[in-house]
Amino acid sequence: MQRRLFAFMLVLGCVLAAISASAQVDYPNDIKSAVTQYPGSQVEMAMKTPQGSQVVLSSTDPSPKVYAYYKQALSQSGWETQMEMNHAEGIQGHWRKGDKVFHVVVTKDEEKTQIVLILGTGQ
Structure with a gap:
């Protein structure tokens, strides 16, 4: 019994690893309608909520170049x-168009530039 359970868990682990390795996260359509994805960036995570959408991207380009884009x-x-701010960790800005708001946060870690885009409805 233990041997079958171990074999099952091993096969399940391999299947899950293959699925997650081949999973592709898409750039959200509602964010795409506001602004195109930064050239050469990779989508790390995307999320849709009742309040709007969020996407996290990574790039090897410097933070100021990404933010300027x-x-x-x-x-x-x-x-x-509406607002822009430079700080030690990076650059962020806030824009408004009608009843929509758009946030851009660009930070640099050791190897990559992280880009967080948030599209939502303004108050």
Whole structure:
């Protein structure tokens, strides 16, 4: 019995590893309608909630270059800048268009630039 359980767990572990290795997370459509994905970035995580959508991307480009891309793209699409802030950890901004709000947070860790995009409904 123990041998069958061990064999089952081993097979299940291999199947789960294969599934997670082949899983692809897509750039959310509602965020895509506001701004295209940063060129060459990888989607790490995406989430949809009743309040909106969030996506986490990674890139090897420097934080200021990534932030400038989103700032220009949002401004050209009619989003109005509400707030921008530079701090030791990175750069962030907040835009508004109608009843929608868009947050961009760009930080740098040791190897990658992390990009967090949040699209939601304003109060």
